[in-house]
Amino acid sequence: MMLGGAGMLLVASPAQAAGTSYKTECLPPPISGLPPVQGTTVVQLTAPAEAKVGDTVEVVWKTVEAASKNPDILDLDKDTVKPTGTIKVGGAATGTLKMEGPRQNPPIPKNSAMVLSDMKGTLKLEKAGEITLTPDAYDINVSKPLSTDTKCSPKEAVAPGATIKVTDGGGGTAAGGTTSGSTGGSTTAGGTTSGSTTAGGTTSGSTTAGGTSSGSTAAGGTTSGSGGSGGRTDFPGKEVSVHFACTSPGPADIATKVTIDAKKSGGSYALTVKTAKGVMNSPAALPAGALKPSMDIVVGGADKGSVKVTGPANTEPLEQGKPVDLSDMTGTYKPGASGKSTLSPGTLAIDVTLGSSKINIPCKVKGSVTPSLELDTTAQQGGASGSASSGASGTSGSTAGSTTSGGGLADTGAEDNGTLRALGLVAGTAILLGGAVFTFTPWRRLRGTR
Structure with missing residues (x-):
């Protein structure tokens, strides 16, 4: 050498x-x-x-x-x-x-x-x-x-x-050792690559993608509860299995457990949606505040429509290749019909923001999904009933940043596919998107439910 x-x-x-x-x-x-x-x-x-x-x-x-x-x-x-x-x-x-x-x-x-x-x-x-x-x-x-x-x-x-x-110039020794540094203005040959990270390399430790634990909890053996008389306000949902197929540059498939819990307040319900821990692996090193989840909850049964729930962004940096826990997502469901209404997981969206660059990765449900929660609802003015294409519930009583929205699942997800793909590559940094690197491999299959 x-x-x-x-x-x-x-x-x-x-x-x-x-x-x-x-x-x-x-x-x-x-x-x-x-x-x-x-x-x-x-x-x-x-x-x-x-x-x-x-x-x-x-x-x-x-x-x-x-x-x-x-x-x-x-x-x-x-x-x-x-x-x-x-x-x-x-x-x-x-x-x-x-x-x-x-x-x-x-x-x-x-x-x-x-x-x-x-x-x-x-x-x-x-x-x-x-x-x-x-x-x-x-x-x-x-x-x-x-x-x-x-x-x-x-x-x-x-x-x-x-x-x-x-x-032979005299005094030579057997070749050995390793290549080394440079002289003058040339870069170090054999030194570490300044500013680059090895794609797919390992990093120590994992961090959660949100301030709250995203571990789902079993909601007992039933999915229904009376939302009317009796003064009951807490309605835990059951844990259901969901498979999502994501749009590039997202992962090809996400398998996880989802739980939808509700808390009655007046005629509306405050929803909390949880996914299993380690729902996916981080595709790139991301700073705090870069990754944010949201989901469209599908309303069925007596009522129709959808409710959007959103979660806070990750509070700690995420390491490439390490499991990511999605933060708990919250929103408000305002019934639009009286009767037994069901709440089921719908399209999951992963939003990544780096500076002024933003990307939205929609992940749609594959196959059928069992409802996580059934409620005895009473119609409220401006509620979700009949909102197959527009206007689910209003935003009253919702947590900050979360709103309800109508529309079928086909209306959810990225609004600009071109921007999505570009940012996707742009993962230049987190966007995970590949800083537009000129060649890329598919995102590794995301980790399933624990």
Whole structure:
């Protein structure tokens, strides 16, 4: 192997620039919802043709063509893309040379070629002989709107991109060690990637996505209660299983338990909706206040319509790949009909906000759902009855930020699919959306009910 960093950097004479291409698979950030990308990477390596034992040489990796374009989701801003990569060292010495490029790029429009800065690394030559340099895997980090990584690796044997003939300058030692730092203005070769995070990497500890525990509780053995005489005010619902299918860039499927509890106040009911703990894994590292859940509760039986319930945003940062507990969601149900009315889980929405960037990921119910709660209701003026397409209950008595709304489930979810997809990639940071990283893998299947 080569040991980098020590000694004087040699600007070899003459320098050589050789090109090589290889089939590559790129894995987009888990949050992007995009499948793996198959393409061809074209790399030009520049290194001295000849050098002596003890010299420290600079190797430059120029990406002539990346394996994928920036997808047709959003434009990448200037100086938001940073590449890192690895070169395999073979021949007279073996090892790896880590390469790093600056976060430096022109604006990159969507559906256009990726433009990556040149990566550099320094190599100390410690053994005479012919050394080969072969480009290997590389990562692309996008810093906005979220920090996301696309990881690319060869899918075939790669030919060497450059060769250095090392002559014995006396006093050479057996090659060993690892690649190391740079000199002058070049970036550290073998140091940590500034500002980037490994897509899919592990992080310690999990945090909840809200200030309250989202563990659902069994609501006894029954789902019904009298909302009229007797003075009863608390009506616990039963825990029911629900499967959700989410729109990209959300997860393909969420399986969880949902419980709908009600508390009578006058003629209306204050609803509290809980999901199971660890309902999904965070697709990216998100700051506090970035993720907020909401759900449309479907009103059936004697009454018709829907009630929107919302939960507070996460109070603590979320770590990529760690389980997320959705906060309890609240809202107010105002009956529009008298009789036995049921409340069932409907469309779940996950809202992610990073600065001025917002994304809404709707997750619709798959299959049939058993009602969580049945109430003996009395019609109230302006209630939910008959609101299959408009006007469920009003907002009186609702918790801050939550309102009731009518409309069938088809009317819920993202209002702007284009914005949704763009932000989705934009997970650049949390949006989890992939900072618009140019390639992405589907969001990992979210964790089901405990």
